[in-house]
Amino acid sequence: MHVLLVYLFILIGAAVITRLAFGEDSHRRIAEGCGLDLFLAGDAKDAVSVEATTKDAEGGPLAGEVPPLSPEKSFQEGSLASFASSKGVPPAQCWMLRFLEETCCALPVRASDVRVLHHPTAFYDEMRSQIRAARRSIVLSALYLSHGPLSQAFVECLEEKFREMLELWERTQSSGGDGDEVAERGEPFTITVLMDYNRMHSRRDLATVRRLLSMADVGSGRASAFPHAPASTRPQVQLFLYQSPCRWNRVFAPFGRAKEALGVQHTKIFCFDGQHTLLTGANLSDDYFATRIDRYVAFDANVHIAEWFTRLVRVLCALSHPVERGVDPAEAGGSPSFPSPSTSSPSSLSSPLHTRCGLVVRPNATGFDPSAQPGAFAQAAGARLRAFARGVGRDFAGLAYTALTSPEAGCDTLLFPTLQCGRAGVFHDSAVVKSLLGMTSPTDHVFLTSPYLNLHAEFVEEFLHREIRLDCITASVKTNGWNGQRGIAGFIPFFYLQLERSFYYLMKAYHCVHRVHLHEFSMPGLTFHAKGVWFVSEPAKGENGSPPPAGLRDIPTPYLTAYGSTNYGYRSVFKDLEAEGFLFTFNQSLRESIKEELHSLLQHSTAVPEAQFVGEAMGRFQPVISLLAQMGQYFL
Structure with missing residues (x-):
């Protein structure tokens, strides 16, 4: 008994200290234009609509209750919800469409142009295929690019494409510009790579970065043979490292990957030629190319999605x-980006990122160092993200409805992108997820x-206080990507x-285990990194109206799902930079593909019984591990 009391006091003290030092206020008020209204700012929607979308606890249809009105009288003419209602879509789904239309950009899609990929090797092959086919631009945004054999082959693919486009440029310059694709496009072929600053500090990863940038040097050298050709027309390689604003960045700098816990650039966006887009949660490394399963959706020949994410x-x-x-x-006209610790000037400069790799890191466009001036950087970042949201909100307004109602367009699917940057005060994605959970019928x-079951408290509250039927898939100890690390x-x-x-016993304490089930992905030879959410409409079954555990029955086709980078945890909400897209389709064939993806994950997962957490089981209560887990939940 005394040992338990001591443990309890240690746990409370450690949690308080960790919270004060590193935690965020999970109940803080979201600033205007940074939550559900992010893409509404400056939009021409009427005040009633904006007020409706920002409701939360007050109730109303967008807080989780479908009003007792006929669909014909409920939805404004010319809206996506009215179109869906006319097609016989159930009212609850129409209300979700109304909510998404009013809080996100709605991008039209043809289901025939959507491909759901099912395996890491398919992801790898798709990326290489798109790189080889690219003629105008390649945009890669990921946490990191690694250095293993498959990663090096991936970089070689980029190098081959760059050389091909450089040779094309040389031929057009030699022929006087006849048939010059660059001249016709008005812009050069460009490879743009965005990765995380903290994650890319490994010496071997930096060597990969250097190899990427060496392509630009080759282009500059060969361009000297054409002195009259404008430099802006030749193929280019651009590489950027995003650093999350945090006053602890420099303190954690010597601790390797531990500094990732402070926040990372976590988006996984891949666009090619301004018309092909791949959204996923996978990074660019050997395990994600071969053995670490994620979710992947490819959009072909869709300029709207590619433009939005580019x-x-x-x-x-x-x-x-x-x-x-x-x-x-000195030869580069200055030096790298970091202000010296002894000065507060954002333009002061110091030494290369890594001496042996010879990389020079320059200041970001805000003029503020995310480590020395995190507050100023966060304000500048928030302003730029809001300006982006206003721009795309204005430019894509009404596009989806026009495409859906046009027989020539052939659109039967919608994508609603979301954005999250808690460090910059942008909480759009988490607000959308919370609202959708609250709207379930x-x-x-x-x-x-989620590969890491550390769900954001507001999402958990929806599970506790609403009669949501939930099946949650996560990694087992053996399929967790951290298993076997030193x-x-x-x-x-x-x-x-x-x-x-803790999650299981919280559900049990609130009498939710009859409707909330846990599963662990347990497929031999693969680790688990899949993240996302599916909404399925089905009648209640089983005793007391509760469904049997998923995987023991045939699942109806989902009508809404999300693809992207977020893990739905504390870090995703408050620390990391995230993006995902909610996919709604009227097309039964695409719904079947999405169902097949979900069924495959469930088929290779094992239901988690209470026996896993008691006795001598691996998941039994272990005071030291539990203490460290509770202390570290703000970083996981």
């Missing part, structure tokens, strides 16, 4: 440090997957197991 990456690049290669800082069943990192899967245990 514009987002362009804004994020402006908030990031440009990286140059292999020149002496008694016939809805939610499936949620040092304390090797214990991270056990930290998540303790958090999973």
